Amino acid sequence: MSETRDVVVTGLGLVSCAGEGIEAHLAAFGAGAPARTDTETFAPYTVHPVAPLVLDGQIPKKSDQRQMEPWQRLGVYAAGLALDSAGVKADATLKAAMHLVVACGGGERDTAVDGAILTGLREAADPGAYLNEHLLNDLRPTLFLAQLSNLLAGNIAIVHGVTGASRTFMGEEAAGTDALRIAQARIASGQVACMLVGGSYSAERPDVMVVHELGGYLRAKPFRPVFSRDAEGEDGFILGSAAAFLVLESAEHAHARGATILARLGPVASDRTRREAGSTARSLHSLWQAAGVQAPDAVISGATGVVTITAEEGEALSRLAPNATRTALGDVVGHTLEVTAPFGAALAVGLVARGEAREVAVTTVGHRRGEGVIRVTAA
Secondary structure (H helix, E strand, O other): OOOOOOEEEEEEEEEEOOEEOHHHHHHHHHHOOOOOOEOOOOOOOOEEOOOOOOHHHOOOOHHHHHHOOHHHHHHHHHHHHHHHHHOOOOOHHHHHHOEEEEEOOOOOOOHHHHHHHHHHHHHOOOHHHHHHHHHHHHOOHHHHHHOOOOHHHHHHHHHHOOOOOEEEEOOHHHHHHHHHHHHHHHHHOOOOOEEEEEEEEOOOOHHHHHHHHHOOOEOOOOOOOHHHHHHHOOOOEOEEOEEEEEEEEEHHHHHHOOOOOOEEEOOOEEEOOOOOOOHHHHHHHHHHHHOOOOOOOEEEEOOOOOHHHHHHHHHHHHHHOOOOEEEEHHHOOOEOHHHHHHHHHHHHHHHHHOOOOOEEEEEEEOOOOOEEEEEEEOO
16 A cells, blocks of 8 residues: 555644643653552552543533443543544534544453452352353343443544544554554545544553453552663553544645644554564564654653563664653553553654654554554654
C-alpha cells in the first residue's frame, strides 16, 4: 500500500491523573512526575488514579454514564475532547463519515462472584462440575456484555455520532501501536479522509492488579522514575488510568475545512520480537529506520520499568538519539497499556504544536511483547 498523502493531527483528547486536555498534560510532562498517586487502595502496589472529571461535559445523558464501565466513560470523554479540539463536534455530516479505531482491553470482573466461586471450589466434591455450574449461573449475562471491548467504539458512536466504520484492537501495548499504524496508513493511502483513533484504560481495578502481579510485572514500592527503578532491585510498572484520542486527517481534507493543523504523523512502525537478549535494541534500531526518524528534539518513551527490556531500550535510545531529551510516559501518567502509543503520540503532537520541538519520536516497548516507533513532526 503506497503512501501518497500527508497525515496530520487536528484534534487531541487526553485524560489521566494530570487532569484533562493537552495543556494540563504538557504541564505534567514538564514536571516529570505523576500529579496523583494512590499508595493505599491497592497496597503494596501504587496506582495513578484519574483526576475527577465532570462527565456531563462530554457525556450529557446520565443514562449513558450509568451503563458504561469506568474504562468506557474515560474513553468516551477523551473522544469528545478530541472532537471538540478538532472543531468537528457539531458537524454531524463529517462525523457520520469519520472512521474510528479503538485500542482497549475488556472490562472489570465481578470480584464478589469470583471470590465466592473460589471459596466454594475448595470444598466441592467435583470441582470441574462445580466451576461450570457456577460460572454459568452466577455471572450475569448483562455484566459479561458490558465488558466487551468493542462497546467503547459503540458508545462513542452513540454519544458523539461518529458512525463510520470502526475497528477495535486488543493486545496490551501493541494494540495502541497498531491502532495508530492502521489509521495513519489508511488515510495516507487515500482509503479514508478522517479518522478518530485512541484508547482507554482503567487501572483502578483489583483484577488487573492480580493479573499483572501473577506475571511479576508490578512494582511493589512507591513511585520512582521509570529508567531508574532497577536501582533498588524493585522493577516493574505502576499502572495509571488514562484515555487518549486523536483526530487524524489527510492534509487536503484538513485544509479544505479550514482546520488548524497541530502536527504531522508519519508512518507508524511496529514489530513483535521474541524478546531474546539484545532483541529489543535490534528491533528499535530497525523501527527507527522504518518510521523515518531523523534527528528528534525529544523522545517520549513508553518504557514500562520492567528492568531488562527497559535498560536495553535506554541504552538503544542513547545511541539512536544522543542529543534528544528523553521522558518516560510512565513518569507523567503511569503505565497505561493499550493507551501508551496514542497517549505518547498526543503528547508529542502537543510539544510540536507549542513550538517546543520540530520532531519527536515515540517508542512503545511492551512489557511482554510488541514494539513500536512513531514519528511526529511539524507540519
